[in-house]
Amino acid sequence: xxxxxxxxxxxxxxxxxxxxxxxxxxxxxxxxxxxxxxxxxxxxxxxxxxxxxxxxxxxxxxxxxxxxxxxxxxxxxxxxxxxxxxxxxxxxxxxxxxxxxxxxxxxxxxxxxxxxxxxxxxxxxxxxxxxxxxxxxxxxxxxxxxxxxxxxxxxxxxxxxxxxxxxxxxxxxxxxxxxxxxxxxxxxxxxxxxxxxxxxxxxxxxxxxxxxxxxxxxxxxxxxxxxxxxxxxxxxxxxxxxxxxxxxxxxxxxxxxxxxxxxxxxxxxxxxxxxxxxxxxxxxxxxxxxxxxxxxxxxxxxxxxxxxxxxxxxxxxxxxxxxxxxxxxxxxxxxxxxxxxxxx
Numbered sequence: 001x002x003x004x005x006x007x008x009x010x011x012x013x014x015x016x017x018x019x020x021x022x023x024x025x026x027x028x029x030x031x032x033x034x035x036x037x038x039x040x041x042x043x044x045x046x047x048x049x050x051x052x053x054x055x056x057x058x059x060x061x062x063x064x065x066x067x068x069x070x071x072x073x074x075x076x077x078x079x080x081x082x083x084x085x086x087x088x089x090x091x092x093x094x095x096x097x098x099x100x101x102x103x104x105x106x107x108x109x110x111x112x113x114x115x116x117x118x119x120x121x122x123x124x125x126x127x128x129x130x131x132x133x134x135x136x137x138x139x140x141x142x143x144x145x146x147x148x149x150x151x152x153x154x155x156x157x158x159x160x161x162x163x164x165x166x167x168x169x170x171x172x173x174x175x176x177x178x179x180x181x182x183x184x185x186x187x188x189x190x191x192x193x194x195x196x197x198x199x200x201x202x203x204x205x206x207x208x209x210x211x212x213x214x215x216x217x218x219x220x221x222x223x224x225x226x227x228x229x230x231x232x233x234x235x236x237x238x239x240x241x242x243x244x245x246x247x248x249x250x251x252x253x254x255x256x257x258x259x260x261x262x263x264x265x266x267x268x269x270x271x272x273x274x275x276x277x278x279x280x281x282x283x284x285x286x287x288x289x290x291x292x293x294x295x296x297x298x299x300x301x302x303x304x305x306x307x308x309x310x311x312x313x314x315x316x317x318x319x320x321x322x323x324x325x326x327x328x329x330x331x332x333x334x335x336x337x338x339x340x341x342x343x344x
């Protein structure tokens with residue numbers, strides 16, 4: 001509560017004298033791909049302060065980083081004096097991957113610190129004037145932000161102010177709903193490669209996700225030398241459980257459904273439906289496309305638990321192999337889930 005009051009005072013109730021001599025700082029900025037660049041970050045701070053505090057000639061130095069750490073983000077503010085000595089730092093963690101939201105939180109934390117330092121530096125000239133009212137007293141006003149004044153005020157915002165800003169990001173730990181569609185190619189499901197389309201949905205938490213897909217294939221035809229053959233078409237449901245590590249994921253996957261077969265150009269054409277059951281592992285990679293959209297690729301290694309044989313005129317033509325594989329790509333969108341977070 002004390003930190004919140006101090007932060008509010010620094011933002012809205014700073015003395016007019018502190019505003020008369022704006023506090024300046026040189027800014028070093030580093031951010032991961034997809035985060036606001038240095039100009040955007042500076043504009044976030046300027047909008048809150050009401051003036052531009054950033055200049056390369058300042059003796060106050062702040063270094064800001066907004067970078068990925070595994071499957072999460074973290075923002076850091078580090079202060080150094082004119083001689084490069086460390087004065088204090090602040091870490092703003094985030095359990096989500098919304099870099100722009102974290103950058104706004106870090107910009108607010110930096111604004112609070114600048115306000116506190118500006119208000120602390122403002123009264124400094126007044127304390128030096130009474131002892132010496134003569135001409136030499138004109139010199140002190142030129143040194144309101146001398147580095148020795150920094151160590152005392154810096155620890156206050158570094159230790160207390162950021163804690164209230166970091167908590168909202170930690171609360172948004174509910175699941176995210178992803179919905180997408182894509183295409184893939186299956187091998188070992190027919191005599192020829194099988195082209196499949198699928199619709200997929202998943203619920204994701206930090207580190208784990210549950211996925212359910214519905215898949216269907218185009219018909220493929222296997223023929224003998226005399227032209228006679230049979231066609232196959234596949235319809236599958238595919239649940240999966242995945243472990244997430246950054247943009248990568250490893251999954252245990254099952255495919256359950258049926259293969260529908262029909263004879264073509266034979267004396268006694270027949271139709272048949274055989275069950276399909278495959279199980280195996282999947283490796284995937286997800287690339288974000290803006291704030292909500294994403295592109296996901298995957299490769300599945302599968303075992304045909306149920307094997308079947310296609311026959312023409314009671315003569316076996318093709319038998320499902322023991323192993324199969326599927327490679328594909330999906331395009332999707334991340335949606336808010338009513339039971340959890342409201343942003344990705």
